Amino acid sequence: MTTTALGLPTSGIDLFSDEVLADPYPYYRQLRDMGPLVELPQYGVVALARFAQVADALTDWETFSSADGVGLNDILNQAFQGTIIASDPPYHDQLRAVLAERLAPRSLRALRSEIAARADRHAEDLVARGSFDAVTDLARAVPVAIVLDLLGFPAEGRDQLLKWAEGFGNVNGPANERMRGSLPVVEELFGWLTTTCTRERMVPGGFATTIHEAAQRGDIPQEAVVPLMSSYALPAMDTTISAIASAVHLFAENPDQWDAVRADHTLIPGAFNEVLRMESPVQAFTRVTHRPYSAEGVSIPENVRVVVLYGAANRDERRYLDPDRFDVRRENVDHVAFGLGTHSCPGQGLTRLEAHAVLEALARRVDRWELVGEPRRRLTNITRSLDSLPVVVH
């Protein structure tokens, strides 16, 4: 352990290497044990791996600003300046207000029965087949259909959206090969949003129309329209898909937990929270300090980029007893998989609606999950994703 100019413990753990991305949890534990603030010289950032520091960073935007970008590379951070995720209040609040009402769970209640019906039909089909891939046939199918309709994107180009969404897990990472390989995807997406997703071609009544209307009224600047569309479209895909696939994976590996959920469907919300805690779809974003911050006798000055490790915080033994145990009855509503504070995921109501409906439909029909063949993980810089999860249902 050596120290640098910051006077912090340092670590050579490469969070974005294949090895660590495949199973980050032992490395997260090492980082947590080293202290509340650990420098990663390879990336020029300070890691926040403990729950307490992650919670501080997310709830104190004045100290931990998003306005200098939340990715790990300068290219992306510059390209995404002024987007909702890379803004601080008050501008951030102006952007967030555009879709807040439409995404409020209160407003989504009207969709509940339709989403439940869709999930149910889908589950029925899959269970009848008996064997399927929980990623390609289940996780990717349900959210995509729902979200695309809600967003109101034109049919032309929709099939690309998933591919573009997957690219975002990489472009937010450090400037490594994975990131560079996904950059073209960002250009394609923005091209599509700009040229195809114009006001007249959006399905009326969709979220994208709401965004266009807000700009027309002058609530947000015109330049904010395309970034805002992308900000809401992309996280709606990859992350939800990840969570649903992880749910099947965890339940297949913990049949006693699936039995508990089958016996009592009121456990479903807590169970989904537990899936998110254990396998947080977003594993890292960054912030830049605008004021000094200290914890347990160590400190960092302003102008330091920190990496907020959601997946590490969610398995912090300082917060969760026996954190690596998947326990649907655990008190876990405080997990940070949706973030916290001002940037906390505005789509979490919709995500829960979809995921609860899928789990409900499956809990009615599946006694037992059997994993067949190897689950295949997709290694991306900041998201936790499965590419394939072949199962047989009993």
Place this chain on the structure above:
Amino acid sequence: MPVIRADRTKCEGYGNCVIAAPELVDVDHEGVVVVLQEQIPESALGRAENAVRSCPVSALRVDG
């Protein structure tokens, strides 16, 4: 004794609070938070703080 307070104008009906502290808050038929019990006993303080923290729109707070 600490009390829990809810800003009903901010509430968007996420319901995270109900999962966190069902004895203290609920969400009504219109999807807006309702405080069932203002006074927070010692035993519920942790849950109350979880409820506050888990609200995406910061509609809850604990006073005192």
